[in-house]
Amino acid sequence: MNLEYRKAFTEIYEIFKLMPKELLDRIPSKFYELIEEERDREYSISVSEPLENEVFKDETIVILGLIYRDFLCSPEERKKLQVKDAKELQEIQKRLESEMRQKYNPEEVFKSKNIKIKEQNEELGLIVIQEQKWYKKILDLVKGLFSKIK
DSSP: OOHHHHHHHHHHHHHHHHSOHHHHTTSOHHHHHHHHHHSOTTOOOOOOSOGGGSOOOHHHHHHHHHHIIIIISOHHHHHHHHHHHHHHHHHHHHHHHHHHHHHTOHHHHHHHHHHHHHHHHHHHOOOOOOOOOHHHHHHHHHHHHHHHHO
């Protein structure tokens, strides 16, 4: 497992120590055991209340949000959060698609390239080279020999 997540698990474990027993009982024991087993035992952090004054890793904040949504909040609030998460995800996806469309607009990309291609074709022009047939080469060689003899 990633070291950053192990450190985040350590921070979460320390927060679990401060939680009241009735809240801690809502968290499944297997999840609690996973946090306890996967935490980084060499990483030490001192967590004290109020938690708003503490500085946590981004991973810790995300995992705490998931713990709250999945285990601690009421079913009504969970539904609201899940709908809100889905709407936010759709908005983010639309925004990213819009940014990509603006950045890599195919019409604009091809318009600028077509102009350059047209300019290059006009400057270069095409030269047609016709190769002589093999029998024409032999005939010219024979003519050349006779012209030197005269």
